[in-house]
Amino acid sequence: MTTNTRSNPATASLTQKGGGKTSDRAFSGLALVAGLLVLVILALILIVTVKQSIPVFQKEGLKFFTSSTWIPNDPDGPDGPKTPQFGALAFIYGSLVVSFLGLLFAVPVAIGIALFLTELAPQRVRGYVVTVIDLLASVPSVVFGLWGILVLGPWLFSAYGWVHARVDGIPVLQTIFGVPASGRVLMTAGVIVAIMIVPIITSIMREVFATVPTAEKHAALALGATKWEMIKGVVFPHSFGGMVGAVMLGLGRAIGETIAVALVIGAAVQISPNLFSAGDALPSIIVRNWGESSGTFQAALVGCAVTLFLITIIINYLARIVVSRAEARLKGAAA
């Protein structure tokens, strides 16, 4: 017995729309647009920056990446007007050196803290430690830069002098730890960056360590292993992928760190193996010169930005994949 829905008085109301369905669709559409915004912005950034950097690539081609001669238009320079040349190699070098130094100092510390939090710390202490790490993460980069240039730099300068004196005569070391130019050098930037990336590396490592199956940890301990032996034998092998991912994320963050580095790196366009010498990095050169730039110079700075953007995107993307793959494998194994 089929009754037409509308003509059945008992159920006529079931077909009233009351504008409900449209409101549902409008809302979900709105939410979708908001979600797509992320993709749109990223795409726009890529398009706009690449487009604006074209002039410098037309001029320099691939030499932009391979040459370290950087002479912006400077008609009133000390040696008279020069033809502008834009080779960003010095900045790529600087960014890489500072980032690797940062990782060198930050990764062991981050591993130590993450292990402390997951394996060693009593429950009550954990909360405080996490708060401290969060506080460290919340200090603005510019404040680190200010402290770095006014306090840490001068301090480290004397430390550099001490180190240089000690290694004088030893072949490789005396080049790396050469004559300190001042407190504003590559090494100082590395130290500051290290301080700033510890929180993010620590937090990812903590997540990864936490997914190691407790059953296996207990099995190791039940065999009479010490805590450290358990960590070496169970936690590290399981977490290796995740740890790599965490390091990569730290690297991405380090390369993008702008202001603190800009203040303490010394602003010299040069490539030198001496870690105690000044240098410059991709983000720093941009922030320092943007205001007075125009024409091809500005395009060159945008070119630096494009390089920076692509490097950080790629590193971040790969890092996320590595971390999620490692965590998925762990969770799958533990399930």
Added chain:
Amino acid sequence: MTTVTRDARAVPADLRAGSISTRRRITDYIAKSLMVLALLIALVPLGLVTAYVISKGAHMISWNFLTGRIPRQQTTAGGGIGPAIIGTLITTAAASALAIPLGVLGAIYLNEYGKQGPLARTIRTMTDVMTGVPSIVMGLFIYLTVVTLTEKRTAFAGALALACLMLPVVIRTTEEMLRLVPDELRQASLALGARKWRTTLTVVIPAAISGIMSGALLAIARAAGETAPIVLVVGITYRPNWSLFNGGNTALPALIYNNASSPYEPAVNLAWGAALTLVAIVLIATLIGRFIASRYAIKER
């Protein structure tokens, strides 16, 4: 009835504390000490920075300092950071007004509609990637679009750049919170005849609101401390400027950056005072956010 003997001689040798090899014990001890050392190493910079900012900045703080104008000459003493505080307030507020609603909506799309679909997964990954975009690139992007088009540097341009930086953070934290809301609540609301949008707005969001707010506060704290975009697109001002759209502006981080490498002591003192103010603002926002999160967290039932 046997009595428990506490005679040490009765404990068999291999259960005694000394039986594990010395080398293993030492290694274990060293490893544990290194972990604690790592923690202390991380504490040192935090402590030092805090100590210096307070000691060098505290004596600058006064009502005049907080409201006074920024000296045009770096050699002038006795200025204030009023315009920078105003600039920070209006850019951060405008950025939040843009990023927070859009971020929450985006998270709603990801958790309530898109879920695990291909588009949603792409957006999720790209959101994570977007959190890693350096702030300088964001500032540059806004400059090349907004500032070039409107031919002026304004606080609004800065707010746009900050909003782009905040957006992925808000989306991520909000999505986490929405995921914690038990599905049964949604079902209960739908079973009463509520539409999905209504369910989302009147049941799901209120249930997750404390987590959303704390995530938003953390994003705001981050935005308040960003320097590079401000330096690029907001211009400069020495007088208080409450307008988002007219004339250049400044903000605390930009002021600190400009003065940090100055050879003149008054400018440097200004920078320390501004740093203390900025740290205080960021700290308060962070602490409020964490407080809300811990007090009102969704309890897993």
Added chain:
Amino acid sequence: MPDDDSNPPEVNMTNVSDRQQINVAVPTVGRGGAGAGPPAPSAPQVVLELSNVSVFYGNYEAVRGTTMTIGKNQITALIGPSGCGKSTVLRSLNRMNDLIPGARVAGRVAFHGTDLYAPEVDPIQVRRRIGMVFQKPNPFPKSIYDNVAYGLRINNIKGNMDDMVEQALRGAALWDEVKDKLKQSGLALSGGQQQRLCIARTIAVKPEVILMDEPCSALDPIATSKIEDLMYELAFDYTIAIVTHNMQQAARVSNKTAFFTAEVDENGVRHGRLVEYDDTPRIFTNPREKRTEDYITGRFG
């Protein structure tokens, strides 16, 4: 209201190993033995009619070929072992299966003669007429008052809100316990009270039918007994369908019982199906199908 405490339902199951007895003692039917459910007319008006209803999740046929009716002001119980599709069938009555991606209903579910799955029917409207109470109490994280008022507000039901809330709470036998704390959070109540709050929330919008999906399985025996008393009262005003895997409960409260079971077909795939549907006394004392008899005597299930 019958005093249930003086006559607790008897369960007298024979030993499983004893397979000789066919006429075994089964759960005592009805309230104090006086007959199940409120006095029902000999030919109750049919409110919901299922004709050969199957529910698919993708290609998997979870329940097949269900044909039964639900009568006005009656309590109809759906019983059976786990995984036999009783909840699935229940959820198809108020189109809650729509929420599961890939879920599909074949056959006809008629509400007062109208096919609920006809294209022009709006599921939201269906849910306003056919309400649902869930297994785990799921009050919203709002005040008791706002929980009950929620359905009224979203459906724009006019009238004195306070009165309607009170009426609903009285109808759910909760008013006396909460009348002084209407502003307190619904989550602060005990489990049994929370479930009655969910019932109040459901009846506030005055649906015609109340579907209950194992409403007592998360509650202690005293709370359970209070809700069973409540069901008896509610049946005077509403039509009730309840899924339960507690046979004694079905025997106690329902007028009609539908027994479902799960069978494995030749490919090793489990499907649920309706085995027998009849008046409750009949099902529990003299079932037609052997399967039914095996289940209620505890031989399996």
